[in-house]
Amino acid sequence: MTRIDRQKYLQLVMNKIRQCRMLLCKTSMAFLSVFTRKRLRICLWILSGLTVVFGGLQITGRMISQRARNEFNREMKNRIVDRELDKKAGELEKKIKKESPKGFYLVIDTAQNTLTLRKNDNIIHEARVSCGSGNILEESDSKRRWIFDTPRGEFTVQYKLKDPVWIKPDWAFIEEGTAIPKSRQERIETGVLGDFALGFGNGFFIHGTLYTRLLGRSVTHGCVRVGDDDLALLYRKVPIGTRIFIY
Amino acid sequence: MKKEKHIPHSTLLLLALLSAIAPAQESTDIVTRFQKYQHTQELLLAQKGQPYFICDLTEGRIELKTKGIVLRKWNTDYTCLSGDPFRPDPVNLLAREAASLPQREHIKPGEPPAPAMTRSGRFRLTSYELEDMPDRYSLFFSGQVELKICSTEKDRKTGLQRFFHALTREMTIPLRTVLSRLKGRHYTRIDCALPMADDARALFWACSDKTPWIIVVSLR
DSSP, rough: OOOHHHHHHHHHHHHHHHHHHHHHHHHHHHHHHHHHHHHHHHHHHHHHHHHHHHHHHHHHHHHHHHHHHHHHHHHHHOOOOOHEEEEEHHHHHHHHHHHHHSSEEEEEETTEEEEEEETTEEEEEEEEEOOOOOEEOOOOTOOOOOHHHHHHHOEEEEEEEEEEEOOOOHHHHHHHOOOSSSSSSSGGGESSOEEEEEEEEOOOOEOOOOOOTTTSSBBBBSEEEHHHHHHHHHHOOOOOOEEEEEE | OOOOOOOHHHHHHHHHHHHHHHHHHHHHHHHHHHHHHHHHHHHHHHHHHOEEEEEEETTTEEEEEEETTEEEEOOOSSSEEEEEEOOOOOOOEEEEEEEEOOOOOBTTTTTTOOEEEESSSSEOSSSSEEEEEEESEEEEETTTEEEEETTTTTTOOOHHHHHHHHHHHHHHHHHHHHHHHHHHOOOEEEEEESSHHHHHHHHHHHHTOOEEEEOOOOOO
């Protein structure tokens, strides 16, 4: 770079800096000019108005809540009669104790895909299971519709089966896209439900699986799939009539 | 000259002590009675045999129960009640609201869903699973009670976000309280943070519409 080039370059830079300074000055002047005395006053009015509204709301809201709280405390103090409550609670406790499960019961968590075998409040065994996929299947002419959810609520073990066979329901054929057979024999499939099955009503079972890698995931059509070892233990320990709580 | 009678210091001290104890005793009585009342309400629910939730804001826990048996328990990190208090009577869950609600997949007949293996070695499924549930949502109950659930794991905000969140909260809650009072109704909002996102999702999964809840608030 020659000396003249350098001077030209410096001049160019200086010009750019000057331009930037001018632009900054102009914008700041324009910004300040917006805030004339009148406008500033309006802004202050708006701001104070907002503060008053906000503060008023806060105070009123809090006063209402506090009043409601005081009323509530007074009501609680007056309404609740000790003796009546004790009597009622005692009766109810006895009734519930009678109905609560004695011995083993099963708790199935469909969200976490876990099954726990409990006795009183103690966990005896825990197993990874597969519950309903929650998918929807509709017949092509939309006559029938199935939601593959594991039912929730309280159930009981109604029957225990050894070497169970699967009698395929209609949805299995519709899902596969094959014709629904007329004879029962054509519906029978062996070896897919594992070594044992515990039925808990409406065609739902706790049974074994060939797809052990999918245990812990929601993949079934509503039944509860269990691994072979866990299933054998359940079959051994759980008698007919055992309560099942599914949530 | 007549001698003035003085009350002994020990008597004064005793009186002061008694006056201090009396209100405390009274408030303890109310709390005990309140707990008994809540217990009776819970027993009445348990008797019906259907599952129910106990959301105890004083203890910081939510329990899913049936017949008095605890099926699942969630501990809360933080709870905050704003608006009107209410009696520990059962309230029914009317609706669940979230930014994105999970959708169920429709199976096409003849094309059963086959699990595909992902790179991480996990099967990709077209099912309705826990991870599809929202971890930030609102539950609306009968009696104008709103329970907002989030997780502290996922709900990490910057300082500015926290400021704006607090500002909107402080603006909306008194406004809604005043508006509901003008309409002659009550309004209660409970903010509740669970430690893990999966806990919040599992709670969303577990609660279905019309499940009864008992929400226990502090008397003070």
